[in-house]
Amino acid sequence: MKNILKFCVFSLALFNLHALQAQKKLITLHQGLVIKHSVIVKNKIYHLAGTDSLFLAPIVIEGDNVSVDFNGAVIDGSSDPENPDKFVGTAVIIKSGKNITIKNLIVKGFKVGVMARGISGLKIINSDFSYNFRQHLNSNREREDLADWQSYHHNEKDEWLRFGAGIYLRGCDSADIHGNIIIEGQCGLMMTNCNGGLIYNNNFSFNSGIGIGMYRSSNNRVLYNKLDWNVRGFSDGVYYRGQDSAGILVFEQCDNNTFAWNSVTHSGDGFFLWAGQTTMDSGEGGCNDNLLFSNDFSYAPTNGVELTFSRNKVINNIIHDCWHGVWGGFSYNTIIANNDFAGNMSSIAIEHGKDNIIDQNTFTSEKVGIELWSNPKRPKDFGYLKKRDTRSINYSIRNNTFTDVKNIFNINNTDNVAIDNNKISGSTLQQKFDTTVNDLEIDKTGGQAKPVIDSSYFPKPGVIVSGQNTRLAASEPQGKKYIMMTEWGPYSFKYPIAWWNKTDSSGKISLDVLGPAGKWKIIGIKGATALTNASGVLPGNVTIRKDTSALTNIDIKFEYKGDAVTSAFGKKYRAGQPYYFYYRQFDIPYKWETKWFVFDTTSDPVKNEAKFRQLMAGKPVKTTEGTELSIVFGKGFGKNIPREKIATMSSSAIDVPEGLYKIGISASEMVRVYIDDKLVMENWDPSRLIYDADYHRDAVLPLKGRHIMRIEQAQYGDYGMLNIIIKPVYKGN
Template identity: 80%
Template sequence: MKNIRKICILFVVLLNVFTLKAQDRTFSLRKGVIISHSVIIKKKVYHFNHTDSLYQAPVVIEGDNITVDFNGSVIDGSLETAYPDRFTGTGVIIKSGKNITIRNLIVKGFKVGLMAKGINGLTISNSDFSYNFRQHLNSNREREDLADWQSYHHNEKDEWLRFGAGIYLRNCDSTDVHDNTIIEGQCGLMMTGCNRGLIYNNNFSFNSGIGIGMYQSSNNRVLYNKLDWNVRGFSDGIYYRGQDSAGILVFEQCDNNIFAWNSVTHSGDGFFLWAGQTTMDTGDGGCNDNLLFSNDFSYAPTNGVELTFSRNKMINNIIHDCWHGVWGGFSYNTIIANNDFAGNMSSIAIEHGKDNIIDQNHFTGEKTSIELWSNPKRPKDFGYLQKRDTRSINYSIRNNAFTDVKNVFNINNTDKVLIENNKISGSSLQQKFDTTVNDLEFDKTGDRAKPTIDSGYFPKPAGITNGQNTRLPGGQLQGKKYIMMTQWGPYSFKYPIAWRNKTDSSGKISLDMAGPTGKWKIISAKGVTQPSSTSGTVPGSLIVQGDTTALADIDIQFEYTGEAVTSTFGAKYKTGQPYRFHYRQFDIPYKWETKWFVFDTTNEPLKNEAKFRQLLAGQPVKTTQGPDLSTVFGKGFGKNIAREKIATVSTSVINVPQGLYRIGISASEMVRVYIDDKLVVENWDPSKLIYDADYHRDAVVTLKGLHTIRVEQAQYSDYGMLNLIIQPVYKEK
């Protein structure tokens, strides 16, 4: 009997987990398969339910010197495609081995598309890891939600995995990643401890976090990649935060990497480099000797390029229409040469920089071209400031050309500056110096200067054969106006959208009809009247009249016919096939009253709940009112209100149609939300607030008619945030 039982157990194991060992055959996948030899997979769509663990996958690969050709097969982890924030698990794990090639693979519906750890000689090519995990964004057109901020400052324990990834690599040297696509996710290719790799000809665009991320990774070449629209935290004309999104992110001791011929436009930061916590603590190391050559970093809401606490070269790049072209805080021995700056608020801004060269650049049509400064009274509160010379000192600014720049130089608290042979034309303010600038040499600079070209600033990084043209095509809409953030990330132009351009004081709503070329018509409309047209073309426009006297509950349904469409969740519609989409707007006319309280050790919320309840029932030290909770809260600090050890109670009556609603709250430290005195959302444990997203909580409730909303909030520290969202739950496709 024992032998029979052992045979049965072995049979069950083999049914659930089996190994492919034959070569030159086509196999169908089954959940739990372990592939250990070269194989071609039978092309089909494989639906495998994802698991809660990121370290388990329906497909596992291990072995040496093998090629797995997935032959265009799709590994799909979720049928709930409209809820990518619910995706969990990993699609494919490369568990062990070396010299492994993966090609022609499609993975979607997981937290991580493909994960590999400790695999040397890994090649991933011609594969698609789009439509995997991304967070639901709480920021909207009018208002930023601070809980949407990301942090990539640590990844020793795979902290980056909380944001998911199309491809996640750790300790994989000599990796070749080429001709892959990752769009409509949060993070594209994320690399930790990966050296001597080649990443080229990929398209990692339209993600809500990072295109390519590196951590402790050196001697890699990142060439000819499309890394556009990796962005969040932006609303044109209202706020431009970026929320630590970037086309390329380079953190913590990444050295000698080459980034060349990439398009990195319309991203939170185009290129975001930070030396790392090791350098902050010890003053040692940095992200040094990286080369940025012939890239386009234009249209960043924040910085086209951020280079901090490190030594690098930035040569022959394009940086147009950013807040800062280059933010170079505490950079040293850095060369910025032969770059094309235009239309930036400030092209080069460096605080506490040392021994830097700014040479042979072109600056056109900017508010300020070069800003250099330091703060002599800055406290030395971390290791880098204590162990390094952080004076603003020793700059060479030569052979640059400035055209139609309002302010060319803005320099203070800086020593030893050579400004020589720079041509300035059409500038209303050539220089702004003060008495804090010492040892300044200003020579041969003006409208008659003739800058010289030093070819030594033109490195020749090794390219590749057949590197793709990464520049945005001529017909592509360009500029920060076209960073159009949806609740799932940046709009990708692959499907039609009715984008609200503005609403005037009379309630007229102007919509831009954007997307692939075609025609639209209104199928139904709720909450608006007087459409300027019931049909039109894409691109085009539409004006409707909204009601300014009551709750805005707008739902306009359109039907589009025209070019092929790919929806935000990856659904495909053929040319001429009807595609329906909506313009929706739901705005509750709140009347908030916020009562302010100050607590101490006798009635603090964590240790003395009963006394804290008595405090909230008593006389407030201040009362504020307004239609927007975040504004009422933000403006409440002031007289009689410290930013620490405060509590608030905010109430408002709402009147909404019957339906299912998402209640979202983002708050500093501790919050409870009640509807008609029933607790519906609670986030009352500050010890669990580790990341920005932890400050937000959601609940789904049924509402109908009049309700009283009460929000109780408390904070020990001075971090202030309170933002409530109530939105209908729409059935998405």
């Protein structure tokens, strides 16, 4: 009887499966396909080309109540996966309709994975939009390149699309985005005018720009997401800039969103909120009443949480080892409560804040606990400052615990501050107040205080979804030293790498060999000698010494065998399969001479080219010299010369082995590059310099032996930058 029952159940299930397949047609994808009904896609790899227009796609979906199960199908848009800055097009456009579901889709090799506009009830489930567009980064271990800065301040005209996206949504209310992966790209999920959505259980990590971005989007719930290592503009111990990268970005009139139980570590800013240009101009609105609850915003090179010109709640979060734990410029009626701050340079820093509450937080081993200040002489040069009360005033600082904090309070030009019942241990009450602080009240603050916990600060969101565990495991890398930037973005630990550690005074170079568990060995070495064992297990280390020849670059080839590997560009290697990786170092001994000039309307570099040429051939205002062009320019910029309407001519001899070379130049604002008096690169039209990346140009050309390089640069504004990099183009890896 039991066997008969089991057979009947099995038969019914099989019948239902066949019935479902009958309802959903099995299709094969092709260029120009428009899907209007529910279908299942045949699982295979489809090579479909994108176009220069992001608003055209090889696959279009439209209609009401349409479900497309891509069934693990891969849409691959590029035959050159190792140059993701060249990716173009959008793979899938969801064009019109409502209640559309796509699931189990894999897209790579496009500028945008999937785009939807005006679709209510959209669902994107269990899909992977990794290894799509990302900019090539010009910053390196030694210096920042300002052309790498991003700007997300405007998106009324889809300006964000210049950075690409795994998922790009506009006007999609009540969206359900869960179970998706976007890694090794630039931007993950980007949303504009999207309200009432539920974004949960996704992994948008190891991208060079943004994990989740919102613009004019409200009442969304962002829960249980992994948003780690969305970062650029960082070199441990050298510079920490972030370049407007962030795990979560919230710009321009985004209200009443909930961000809870997310891991947002090792990102430029963990959380980056700006009220928007509308508020800057009018003094009205902002990004208000957003809740940040029980997230981890640790290890941000800049700010764990940045909130500006708005009113929000930051409750029960972990914020460790950032420059600023919370940067709250011009924040008002904001609550910062029950957070765990530790190891930050400054835990809470608020300029021109008003009516804010700082309550029940713990501060451990900080350089500065709380900084509050204003600048009374600041000019009221935009709408917000003209129309709003921007004094630093009315603070309640109660029931906090400070342990081993070097400077607990640093307050100036601030009025009406109540400091009450804060416990201090491991140090005396270190404080910096001056005569500009008025109506300051300090009560029951010291070693005997007993902070009181007020549970009313805690929200009661209830059980909304079953959430994944987002916290980094103890075995995973943690700390800013593990923000390891490559030329394509943050290192993801999914593949082996040889990482420069240090060079000592004797010239010995120490390399860390990192990656998945396995064994490594050196199988080829040029331009250096290995001084320690040339093989080992990961993690490992090898010490080398560069050969003395001035024309020799270092080129070391490693072989790895061990766990399965996924390369930086998405290529998979099975366990035990050989994987080859390289350490390369190329140094040119430059001797730059930079001549500085000042021009006016009569010698304008664009309008009066002949007169400008005469100026540049004449006597300079000053001359500077050095081995690193960015330093020569940086130290000379604005020193005994105006910062505006200046021009420079920089020259150096170079001597390189025969080969193909990539030359990259970043300059403010206009630049020409000559080799042996031949123009090889030009960026001399100021009307085309709109975004930061527009100030950079590349060229590839063959070089051999000694040459004279000359760089002409001119600028109207006071934004100063001049960087040059030359490196070999390696073929046949």
